[in-house]
Amino acid sequence: MDPFPFVTSSQGVIAALVHMLRTSFDNAILSFVAATLCSIAMHEGSRPVLVTEGAVAPLANLCGKCQDGAVLAHATQALVNVALHAATRGNVVADGAVRPLVQLCTWSQDATVLGNAAGALGILARHEESRARIVADGAVRPLVQLCTWSKDGTVLGNAAGALANLARHAPSAPQIVHEGAVAPLANLAATSTDTTVLVCAALSVCRLIASGVSLGAREKAAARDGLTKAQRTLNTQGKMPKYLVEPLAQAIASASS
Numbered sequence: 001m002d003p004f005p006f007v008t009s010s011q012g013v014i015a016a017l018v019h020m021l022r023t024s025f026d027n028a029i030l031s032f033v034a035a036t037l038c039s040i041a042m043h044e045g046s047r048p049v050l051v052t053e054g055a056v057a058p059l060a061n062l063c064g065k066c067q068d069g070a071v072l073a074h075a076t077q078a079l080v081n082v083a084l085h086a087a088t089r090g091n092v093v094a095d096g097a098v099r100p101l102v103q104l105c106t107w108s109q110d111a112t113v114l115g116n117a118a119g120a121l122g123i124l125a126r127h128e129e130s131r132a133r134i135v136a137d138g139a140v141r142p143l144v145q146l147c148t149w150s151k152d153g154t155v156l157g158n159a160a161g162a163l164a165n166l167a168r169h170a171p172s173a174p175q176i177v178h179e180g181a182v183a184p185l186a187n188l189a190a191t192s193t194d195t196t197v198l199v200c201a202a203l204s205v206c207r208l209i210a211s212g213v214s215l216g217a218r219e220k221a222a223a224r225d226g227l228t229k230a231q232r233t234l235n236t237q238g239k240m241p242k243y244l245v246e247p248l249a250q251a252i253a254s255a256s257s
Helices: 011-022 027-040 044-052 056-065 068-081 087-095 099-108 111-124 128-136 138-148 153-166 170-178 182-191 195-210 217-237 242-257
Strands: none
Touching: 011 027, 011 044, 011 056, 011 195, 027 044, 027 056, 027 068, 044 056, 044 068, 044 087, 056 068, 056 099, 068 087, 068 099, 068 111, 087 111, 087 128, 087 138, 099 138, 111 128, 111 138, 111 153, 128 153, 128 170, 138 170, 153 170, 153 182, 153 195, 170 217, 182 195, 182 217, 195 217, 195 242, 217 242
16 A cells, blocks of 8 residues: 555645644644645655645745744655655745745754755756746855755755756856855765765766856865865775766866866
């Protein structure tokens, strides 16, 4: 039996849960409702229903106003799950999910909440038309800060992955560089023992360089050294992703010129 059954709008379940999110002030109830929506959103077919039934805005509102750890963990995970539905990512952004997630990345000290918030931003940034909006809503600086100070592998991987997706929007590359992304990303590429973190950080730097953005001498040196070490590590461990081979070689060559 599917532990996460398909829930349709005609059943009235989602509408009732959304109403509870909008009207309740009890953290225990809010946590339960957010957890239930999170479970419903595990089913691919239920994700667009959650969007059309208006679940995103109240979940985002919780992320922006609530400070209860359990509520935030469930609400952010629900947004992660909903964002996995590619066709409605633009709707999730339009419904106001980005700013509250950015705020959480700025002030939260909870690794689960931070990992979920950065992960949701990274998934939403897969939507090409939403990247500029995500950058404009202030996502870059807190993501860079997470890459600078966090010691949690999930947080680092999701933050670096989000920056890698945002870096695909070439007009945003100068801002990403201006916010100081190159040094911490290059450092993660050079030193991380977590393959996911290393790959995401290296990919971010590769995409920034490929965008043609101007780098200072120190940034170029950091990028060259970090990417060279990442290349060596991945090749030695036999974990080099095929999609990264050419971009990595090209970025190293560019940063060395």
